[in-house]
Amino acid sequence: MRRRGHLRQVTSSETGHATLTAVLSAEDLAQELGLDPHARVTCGRHRCWLHQCVALPEHVVPFTGQRWCRPCRRALDVHVDGTTAVLFCPRCGYGTPDTAANRQVVQACRTSIAAMHAR
Numbered sequence: 001m002r003r004r005g006h007l008r009q010v011t012s013s014e015t016g017h018a019t020l021t022a023v024l025s026a027e028d029l030a031q032e033l034g035l036d037p038h039a040r041v042t043c044g045r046h047r048c049w050l051h052q053c054v055a056l057p058e059h060v061v062p063f064t065g066q067r068w069c070r071p072c073r074r075a076l077d078v079h080v081d082g083t084t085a086v087l088f089c090p091r092c093g094y095g096t097p098d099t100a101a102n103r104q105v106v107q108a109c110r111t112s113i114a115a116m117h118a119r
């Protein structure tokens with residue numbers, strides 16, 4: 001049987017890329033229709049999965065509390081591993097300030113990590 005040379009296996013990175021593109025455009029549209037931008041699992045600004053850029057300074061939002069420790073008035077550091085993201089304040093230690101905004105950041109990162117690995 002002849003091998004069909006033009007048909008090749010799609011690599012996992014290509015699959016991931018296609019998924020990212022699809023989710024990005026779906027969330028762009030959803031945001032126009034009223035989705036909370038902080039609920040997104042992709043980043044409309046950096047065009048990547050949220051957990052890939054959540055550590056950048058642009059993702060600290062003191063006004064709404066994302067990645068922010070109110071008592072210390074400073075940005076939280078982010079540690080992302082294979083399954084989740086951990087926020088911690090460099091001043092008060094490893095206790096992630098348990099606010100709705102910070103929980104939302106962690107939840108969105110978990111979802112984006114899972115989505116990136118989804119087949």
Ligand SMILES: [Zn+2]
Nearest residue numbers: 043045046053
């Ligand atoms: Zn971003």
Ligand SMILES: [Zn+2]
Nearest residue numbers: 069072089092
């Ligand atoms: Zn703190």
